[in-house]
Structure formats: structure tokens, C-alpha cells
Amino acid sequence: MTEDCFSDNIRQTRVVMKYEFKKYSRGKMLIIFAMLMGLVLVMSTALTWLDGGFDNGSADLAFSYASSLQFLILLGATLLVSGTIVSEFEDRTALALFTKPIKKWSIYFGKFFIACIVGFMFVFIYYAIMAAICLAATGSLPSTILVSMGLALAFMFGMAGLAIMFSSMAKKFSIAAILTFASVLMVAQLISSMLYANAIDPWFMIDIAGASINGSILGADSMLWRDTAVMLVWGLVACAAGYITFRRRGL
Amino acid sequence: MTGEHPIEMIDLRKEFKGFVAVDDLTLKIEKNSFTGFLGPNGAGKSTVLKILTNLIGATSGNAYINGADVSKEYKTALEGVGTVVETPEFYPYLTPREVFSYTGEIFGMNKESISSQTEEILSDMKMAEWGDKRIGTFSKGMKQRISIGIALMNDPSLIIFDEPTSGLDPRGMAETREILKGVRNKSKGLTVLMSSHDLHEVTDLCDRVAMVNHGRLLLHDRTAAVTGSNMTRRIGLRMINGPTDSAVSQISSLANVESAAVSGNTIEVRFTGNDGDQLRFFNDVGSLGLGVFNLHEIEALESVYLSLIAETR
Numbered sequence: 001m002t003e004d005c006f007s008d009n010i011r012q013t014r015v016v017m018k019y020e021f022k023k024y025s026r027g028k029m030l031i032i033f034a035m036l037m038g039l040v041l042v043m044s045t046a047l048t049w050l051d052g053g054f055d056n057g058s059a060d061l062a063f064s065y066a067s068s069l070q071f072l073i074l075l076g077a078t079l080l081v082s083g084t085i086v087s088e089f090e091d092r093t094a095l096a097l098f099t100k101p102i103k104k105w106s107i108y109f110g111k112f113f114i115a116c117i118v119g120f121m122f123v124f125i126y127y128a129i130m131a132a133i134c135l136a137a138t139g140s141l142p143s144t145i146l147v148s149m150g151l152a153l154a155f156m157f158g159m160a161g162l163a164i165m166f167s168s169m170a171k172k173f174s175i176a177a178i179l180t181f182a183s184v185l186m187v188a189q190l191i192s193s194m195l196y197a198n199a200i201d202p203w204f205m206i207d208i209a210g211a212s213i214n215g216s217i218l219g220a221d222s223m224l225w226r227d228t229a230v231m232l233v234w235g236l237v238a239c240a241a242g243y244i245t246f247r248r249r250g251l
Numbered sequence: 252m253t254g255e256h257p258i259e260m261i262d263l264r265k266e267f268k269g270f271v272a273v274d275d276l277t278l279k280i281e282k283n284s285f286t287g288f289l290g291p292n293g294a295g296k297s298t299v300l301k302i303l304t305n306l307i308g309a310t311s312g313n314a315y316i317n318g319a320d321v322s323k324e325y326k327t328a329l330e331g332v333g334t335v336v337e338t339p340e341f342y343p344y345l346t347p348r349e350v351f352s353y354t355g356e357i358f359g360m361n362k363e364s365i366s367s368q369t370e371e372i373l374s375d376m377k378m379a380e381w382g383d384k385r386i387g388t389f390s391k392g393m394k395q396r397i398s399i400g401i402a403l404m405n406d407p408s409l410i411i412f413d414e415p416t417s418g419l420d421p422r423g424m425a426e427t428r429e430i431l432k433g434v435r436n437k438s439k440g441l442t443v444l445m446s447s448h449d450l451h452e453v454t455d456l457c458d459r460v461a462m463v464n465h466g467r468l469l470l471h472d473r474t475a476a477v478t479g480s481n482m483t484r485r486i487g488l489r490m491i492n493g494p495t496d497s498a499v500s501q502i503s504s505l506a507n508v509e510s511a512a513v514s515g516n517t518i519e520v521r522f523t524g525n526d527g528d529q530l531r532f533f534n535d536v537g538s539l540g541l542g543v544f545n546l547h548e549i550e551a552l553e554s555v556y557l558s559l560i561a562e563t564r
Binding site: 008011012015018019022023026027091092093094095096098099100101102103250251 | 301304305306307308325326327328329330332334336337338339340341342344345349350353354356357358359398401
């Protein structure tokens with residue numbers, strides 16, 4: 001086997017993904033996040049029903065569900081992705097895995113890809129439930145629901161990139177989780193507000209681009225491609241920065 | 252590099268913010284040897300092993316495994332290597348069988364090989380009944396057996412152990428040592444480099460010894476040559492009626508004895524000489540008629556180790 005055997009590196013990436021998936025499927029975080037998602041769905045349904053939202057059109061109904069999604073994805077990235085690298089160091093499992101003949105990028109991207117897949121899976125499930133409720137309540141689906149889902153997937157990707165970057169930098173899972181959560185919920189929103197206050201359009205901020213998830217349902221956002229690109233670029237750049245940090249990180 | 256030696260370190264150096272952990276170390280590990288890697292805390296042993304296993308990079312110099320430079324082609328270098336660095340943890344949600352499969356799949360082994368190797372290792376590690384239990388519930392000793400099993404998974408030609416019995420209780424240490432003996436006896440053509448603080452363990456298991464201090468090599472030789480060399484040894488004598496001043500005085504006057512002193516219920520003798528001189532000393536002690544019922548060498552390797560470490564303090 002040669003150092004440059006790319007196909008072997010890809011094979012090892014798949015092996016990492018396979019066992020990372022086992023980690024997710026047996027871990028507590030997946031259950032916690034599933035429960036949170038269930039809670040959000042139940043609360044959205046209850047509040048919409050109390051507000052008489054079921055009598056409105058499918059777009060309004062879908063909007064009430066999509067409005068929670070940005071926060072839910074942020075929670076998902078925090079719970080499911082921010083521990084993925086740091087836990088290898090914190091729990092000392094790196095001593096077993098990193099001493100094997102496997103490229104660092106196979107480990108890193110194997111973990112990142114499966115984290116994205118698990119995150120995407122939740123987005124799909126959320127939209128499937130949302131679509132089922134819309135169909136049951138109004139007999140139709142908003143035409144923009146797939147666009148909104150595409151934006152939600154892009155936001156999930158962006159957040160997963162940020163989360164794995166913080167996971168590569170932090171020494172403890174708790175720090176990585178706080179950084180992931182606070183970076184968008186507080187820091188990004190603070191920066192966006194400051195930019196707004198100074199008459200600068202913060203379209204390039206991930207939180208602003210992420211707001212298009214629910215805006216798109218009502219057809220209120222006309223810059224969907226730009227918002228999608230912003231979220232993908234955030235994900236790619238953060239993921240690359242995380243990889244550089246991870247490569248240089250010793251034990 | 253010819254790859255003649257499974258491990259070659261040439262002018263290997265590692266600095267941490269000005270602190271020199273490994274100081275231009277040059278060391279070649281003989282093929283098919285079981286080499287004990289000794290040194291006090293902070294001597295640089297773990298740093299060397301971490302460089303060899305690509306957990307950290309060297310500041311300068313080179314480390315080769317089977318002829319491949321670890322820093323430049325670590326995947327090739329670690330291809331035929333089994334490692335147990337410190338006490339690794341495993342994903343608690345996996346079972347030993349799954350961890351062995353994970354390792355086997357990383358090495359590119361096929362399903363049949365993974366399955367047969369897993370069963371053999373579980374049996375050798377006396378873990379067969381635990382094969383499907385999640386590792387999160389295991390004791391430290393059990394985890395260490397699993398980590399040794401993982402190191403054997405790819406049928407390696409070289410194994411690197413970093414203090415494999417460290418942190419284990421006496422039972423865990425004894426079990427791990429037995430497993431290491433089994434590894435040594437079973438695998439022909441295997442080279443092992445093992446760092447340890449336990450000199451008894453090294454004497455028991457290793458046919459070669461390398462000692463380091465302050466990141467520098469102090470000694471690298473056959474264990475038998477080191478323990479049988481003409482250096483100061485410590486010998487303990489126990490007498491039926493306990494140690495007396497008269498006995499200490501008589502023993503002090505024997506050939507090759509540097510000093511003798513009471514230590515608890517034992518007379519501890521500092522002795523300089525080779526194996527032949529030691530035999531003569533034992534005969535002389537017997538002829539004194541002091542009622543000596545127990546005569547034992549206090550870890551020859553320990554004496555050499557302490558004298559070498561003292562010299563480089």
C-alpha cells in the first residue's frame with residue numbers, strides 16, 4: 001500500500017464514517033436532540049392551534065414550523081458535531097485511533113461527513129413531519145417548502161463546519177459546545193446588529209443568511225442563491241480551518 | 252535507510268517551548284528483539300514513542316519504522332505496527348469485537364481475517380466472554396488487554412508499548428505481563444519496543460535494554476550483558492537470628508564488597524563484580540556460618556539504572 005493510494009484513503013474515510021454512525025446511533029446526544037426536535041414540533045403545533053393558524057393557508061402553517069428551525073439546527077450542530085473531534089483528545093480515544101496507518105484527513109472528513117449526514121437526516125425528518133401536518137390540516141403543501149428545506153440543509157452544513165472547527169480548537173467538549181452555540185446565537189447576531197446600525201447590509205453573516213429558511217416559505221427572500229452560497233462558504237471555510245488546526249494538533 | 256532495523260532514530264530532537272525533551276537521540280532497535288525502554292519521569296521516553304507513532308512531530312532529526320520516515324510517510328511507516336500508547340480509551344459504546352473490526356477495517360483486512368483474528372485474540376486475552384459487551388463497563392485492566400489485542404490485530408512485525416502495566420492494580424499488572432510473555436513466545440519474527448518504569452518487568456520480559464535520561468541515550472545493550480556486567484550490585488541477606496553488627500562486619504571484609512549495612516531485617520550489601528565474583532561471594536557467605544537462609548540480588552538492572560541515572564543527574 002502506498003502513501004498516495006487515494007482510494008485506500010477514501011476506503012478508510014468510509015470506515016470512520018461507519019463507526020461514527022454507530023457512535024451517533026448509540027449515543028445520548030442523538031436521543032436528546034430527537035427529543036428536543038419532538039418538543040419543538042409539539043409546541044409549534046400547540047401554539048399554532050391555539051392561535052388558529054390551522055385555518056390559514058399551508059404557507060403560513062409551514063412558516064410557523066420553519067421559524068424554529070434555525071435555532072433547532074444550531075442546537076443540533078452543538079449537540080451532534082461540536083464534540084466529534086475534541087472528544088477524541090478529551091477521552092483519549094485518539095491514542096488508539098491516531099496511531100493507526102490512517103491519514104488525518106480520513107479521520108477528520110469521515111467524522112465531518114457523517115455529522116452532516118446525521119444533521120441532514122434530522123432536517124429531512126422535520127420537513128417530512130411539517131409537510132404531513134400541512135397536508136393533513138390544509139390539504140396542500142406550500143410550493144416553497146423544498147426551497148426552504150434546501151436552505152435548511154445549507155444552514156446545517158454551515159453550522160456543522162463551524163462546530164467541527166471549534167471542536168478541533170477546543171480542549172474540552174463543553175468549551176466547543178459553548179463556542180458553537182454562542183458564535184451564532186450571540187456573536188454573529190451582535191455583529192449583524194452592529195452592521196445594521198451602521199447602515200451596512202450584513203448579508204454575508206451566517207445568521208442573516210440562515211433567516212432565509214423561514215423567509216423563503218413566504219417567498220419573502222429574493223436572494224436565495226446568495227444566502228445558500230453564504231452558508232456553504234461559511235461551512236467550507238470553517239471546516240478547512242478546523243482541519244488545519246486538527247492536523248497540527250498533537251497529544 | 253535500509254530498513255535493516257525495524258526502528259531507527261537519527262539525531263531525533265523534540266523541544267517544547269525551549270525545553271529539550273529529546274536531545275539528538277540516535278537509537279537503532281534490533282530486529283526480533285524485545286527492547287525495554289527505560290528512564291526516569293521526564294526522560295523523554297513517551298515523547299520518543301509519540302514521535303514514532305505520529306502523535307507528535309519531531310523538532311528535527313528523523314525517525315524511521317521499517318525504513319519509512321514517520322514524519323513524511325507515516326501511513327506506510329505504521330502499516331505493520333501495533334501500538335499501545337499510555338492507557339488508551341475506547342469508544343464506550345462499542346464492544347471489543349467491534350473495536351477489533353474497526354481496527355481490522357482500517358488496516359484493510361478482509362472479513363474472514365478480521366473474524367478469525369478477533370476470535371483468536373479474544374481467546375488469548377482471556378476476553379472471549381466479554382466480546383459482545385460494551386467497553387464502557389470494563390475495568391482498566393480489561394481495557395489494557397483490549398488495547399494489546401488491538402495492537403496484535405494486523406499481525407504486526409513491530410509492536411510499540413508505552414508503559415503497558417502503568418496504572419493497573421497488581422492483578423492487572425500480572426495479567427498484562429503474562430499476556431506480554433505470551434505475545435513474545437507466540438510470535439516469531441516480532442520486534443517489541445516497550446517503555447516501562449518497572450525494572451523487574453523489563454528484566455523479566457526484555458532481551459535488550461535502552462536507557463535514556465534528559466532525552467539522551469545512556470545505554471543500549473543486551474539485558475544479560477547489562478545485568479551481568481562488572482558494576483555495582485545490591486545483594487540482600489536474611490539470617491535466622493536477624494542481622495547483627497558482627498555479621499555486618501564479617502560480610503564487609505569479604506572480597507568485592509564495597510559496603511554492608513542493616514536495612515530492616517536484611518543486611519544490604521553493595522557489591523562490585525561480575526557473575527563469577529557473585530558466585531564466589533555466595534560461597535564465602537555460606538562458609539561464614541552466619542545462619543543465612545536467604546540470599547537475593549536486589550534487581551541487578553535497578554542497580555545499573557540508578558547508577559547511570561545518578562551520573563547524569
